[in-house]
Amino acid sequence: MHPDREASWTPPADSEGQPRQVRRILGLFRPYRGRLAIVGLLVGAASLVSVATPFLLKEILDVAIPEGRTGLLSLLALGMILSAVLTSVFGVLQTLISTTVGQRVMHDLRTAVYGRLQRMSLAFFTRTRTGEVQSRIANDIGGMQATVTSTATSLVSNLTSVVATIVAMVVLDWRLTVVSLLLLPVFVWISRRVGNERRKITTQRQKQMAAMAATVTESLSVSGILLGRTMGRSDSLTKSFSDESEELVDLEVRSNMAGRWRMAVITIVMAALPAVIYWTAGMALQLGGPEVSLGTIVAFVSLQQGLFRPAVSLLSTGVQIQTSLALFQRIFEYLDLPIDITERPDPVRLDRIKGEVRFENVSFGYGGEDGPVLDGIDLTVPAGGSLAIVGPTGAGKSTLGYLVPRLYDVTGGRVTLDGVDVRDLDFDTLARAVGVVSQETYLFHASVADNLRFAKPDATDEELHRAARAAQIHDHIAALPDGYDTVVGERGHRFSGGEKQRLAIARTILRDPPVLILDEATSALDTRTEAAVQDAIDTLSANRTTLTIAHRLSTVRGADQIVVLDSGRAVERGTHEELLEEGGRYAALVRRDAQLEPTR
CATH class of the missing domain: 3.40.50.300 (P-loop containing nucleotide triphosphate hydrolases)
Incomplete structure (x- = not known):
């Protein structure tokens, strides 16, 4: 090792914008687009089936029960049960396929990073801490597991559910739909702010985890233990590790709490929306506005509650995706490392080597x-x-x-x-x-x-x-x-x-x-x-x-x-x-x- 070389490698500055980075992430899933297409079909089917339930409920309340049509009532009730069964089956299948695809993507990333590092010259490793390399492969790729295994499917699933639900709400009553969606742009803006905040904290957190991994690798190896004990530095090494761990605790808390109050406000407002709908419908009736049937109101609130879960999940997914961009960026930095020891496109092969x-x-x-x-x-x-x-x-x-x-x-x-x-x-x-x-x-x-x-x-x-x-x-x-x-x-x-x-x-x-x-x-x-x-x-x-x-x-x-x-x-x-x-x-x-x- 050259004695004057720096002890660790500093990655290049982030030179690619988020749109290009997102395209690279989507490119990771390209080899599995067939399976993802099946997931999309299952998601679409599950969304359509779940949206049908409120319409069945409307018919029960407005037609089957008031008119005493027991046959229709039984058929509609059976339809609601079948809807729940199909939604659950589709959900299990899409989870199985999407998790498999996600794990394959993680495998591809781990293998690509490891293979890239195997091709680096000795000079790279003489100036990079071993723990830093291990952290990229273990912590950074491991931290992306939720994103690549479930977030992508959750995004598609929730987006499909939101669109289908909004369409159904418009079909039921467009006026109530307008009232329900007035605050949606504000919610989107808040979630983006929270995502940006968490992405910055995540970058700091992963760097700290890499530093801790390097400390553990160096000080808890056989050679590190021998050196620490014989130099009487065990207590100081423990203190140093404790300080690094303390800093990681602070970053973890900040990461989890970033925007938590703002997201809580969104949850409270969306949970209160059914009361707003009941109040709006009642006031419209009192003021001589167009009459809305009980079945329509109940079905609409049911759809609105169905919209609540995927909408909040969609906003949270957006936050998770922005947070994971920091992890992907650290992985892409290694994948983009220039390889200075390369093989010629048409290399020479010697079958018999003399040795001059x-x-x-x-x-x-x-x-x-x-x-x-x-x-x-x-x-x-x-x-x-x-x-x-x-x-x-x-x-x-x-x-x-x-x-x-x-x-x-x-x-x-x-x-x-x-x-x-x-x-x-x-x-x-x-x-x-x-x-x-x-x-x-x-x-x-x-x-x-x-x-x-x-x-x-x-x-x-x-x-x-x-x-x-x-x-x-x-x-x-x-x-x-x-x-x-x-x-x-x-x-x-x-x-x-x-x-x-x-x-x-x-x-x-x-x-x-x-x-x-x-x-x-x-x-x-x-x-x-x-x-x-x-x-x-x-x-x-x-x-x-x-x-x-x-x-x-x-x-x-x-x-x-x-x-x-x-x-x-x-x-x-x-x-x-x-x-x-x-x-x-x-x-x-x-x-x-x-x-x-x-x-x-």
Whole structure:
């Protein structure tokens, strides 16, 4: 990691307006438009059936009961029961389909974000907190669940119900309809104000949740616990987490209470509307206005009450949609991240890889105000040859090695494999060609066998054993109670540093790459453990093109060629003996190592 890079990635400012964002959200549902069409039909049918009930009630009150028509009364009552049954059945079916579609959309979003992040260069992850990435996938997409699974259907359902109900109300009595809808524009305006307010608070809340996730990921990992305990910072870390949680509490309360009083006023007014209708009808009758039948009034109030629920729900849905725009925006920010490590449209595939590596006038920089990390590097490593890269901390050693597997891309010149620019190779060829063993060995919280098979999923047990023997770790694994089924623990903490390194070497042997990058693979080990691991490395390096990045020079004396980097430039090159004779920087580094070696 470049030492001067910022610790976290700051997303770009919101450059797209709400209309474009809404179009992108609707585009997520496009693959499921067939199922959504069925949902629409069910919603329409349910709305029509539910609207029919007040008309049946009007006929019962105005015709069937006054005229004593028992047959008609029975038929109308049966129709009302059938209406309730059909409405419930349609509701269950539409919920099933819409929830399935919503969950598929969430799956598509999670997969798209994860896939996008898998294609990002190493530079993105060196400046982004792990918890921030996890929060986008878990909290932000999880927070959208209500929107994508039920809000869309609720919007269509309530909108259809409102339209159908208003039409039915107009058919019954247009004058009462006008009285009922006078305040509707005011309600819409209030709900939009509330939605905007909640959207702003939601953006703050999700950022705070991301910060908390990052704190948990960093401080509650095995390494974080070790550091916190040994530094006596457990109480201060708990206090810091408590402060962040307290801020989240405030944001959650503000989010839930934003506009709550205004929405309560809407609820009160709409609940009072039936009384207004009764009063209006009664006053019209007293003042000699047109007579309205009892059945019409009851049916109208029934429709109005039916309008109340979907209307309030529709206004609340509008608030939820505006709130969810903040979540969608955070997801779209990740989906819109520029990918700087891309595969050519027609990449080169090498079936047989010899392993010759060349650096041709290579330069590299992270951009911004930082200067170049590498400048004008020209090196050739023949197939099967070995190159050692040494130099002080920050000289660009690891960066140079990481250019071969395209963890970074050069900003000038080119790196070739068997004469082909690595940027022209397909990713599969590059993955087969180059293996990396670094100082910080990463093991999954899974069994030893699963960790080894990460390099070759179809490897047989015999292949696992053979690779482990070559890495001089088989006997240790076999002696464990569960053998190769032993779970390694979080980041492999059940194993020592040397054992983890040999597991990593066994994993790379299983992969069998013709080009090997060894990045400070033994620098964190004691002398005795280093000797055991070095034996495994020697086995791994045999007949492979090997680039060894080393701080401890005892591991590189046998290299075919040694290059000394300083401030991103190759200042010396040659064999161990040649560089010692020159008496330059390499010789000074050797003398430094001799002074640091423990006396026996």
